[in-house]
Amino acid sequence: MSNKVTEKTEDLVQPILDELNLELVDVEFEKEGPNWFLRVFVDKTGGVDIEECGQVSEKLSEKLDAEDPVTFPYFLEVSSPGAERPLKKKKDFESNVGNNIFIKLYEPLHGSKEFEGILKSFENEVAKLEIKIKARKKEIELPYEKIAKARLAVTFN
Known part of the structure; x- marks a missing residue:
């Protein structure tokens, strides 16, 4: 319903x-x-x-x-969706390249189901995310079909 x-x-x-x-x-x-x-x-x-x-x-x-x-x-x-606006459609990802986002996957990938980082690109239905692991930056690729939820993530400096 x-x-x-x-x-x-x-x-x-x-x-x-x-x-x-x-x-x-x-x-x-x-x-x-x-x-x-x-x-x-x-x-x-x-x-x-x-x-x-x-x-x-x-x-x-x-x-x-x-x-x-x-x-x-x-x-x-x-x-309004507020500061942590959900990213639902492919165009939402495309228009938020360069922003800090949070992604939750349906199943673990790269050792986790949840990631937060800078969306570097969204091409060919793959989100490329720059994440920090301790003091190191790493880029990971997350296929769109594996993304359960995504939203903008507010960062506090």
Whole structure:
């Protein structure tokens, strides 16, 4: 059910985002305690503000009421993905070359399932990551199909 709701929400929200020149980052439909939350994460170059999130929420809410993909009470939240934005699509990797990212794999590779480092390149569906092992820098290659989750990673100097 969760996949159908997120897919339907993506279909409904995309024309709204196109009109407002915003990008869809992710849609989640999750139960937390007794409540269900439909979360839509949007962004644009330079970031989104509260007014833009409000516009998307209002327009999407009308469409959701008309289409009614969820037959029980839930909370709709539209927000920015924040500093640790998820990287879901191949183009997310391509546009974040040079940034510090965190990657979690489906299965261990290079002796681990989790890596954090600078994304050096993303070509031929392979993420090349520069990681630090103690004081040494090392480049590793992680195939896109083995990546379970990825996000930008905030670093503190």
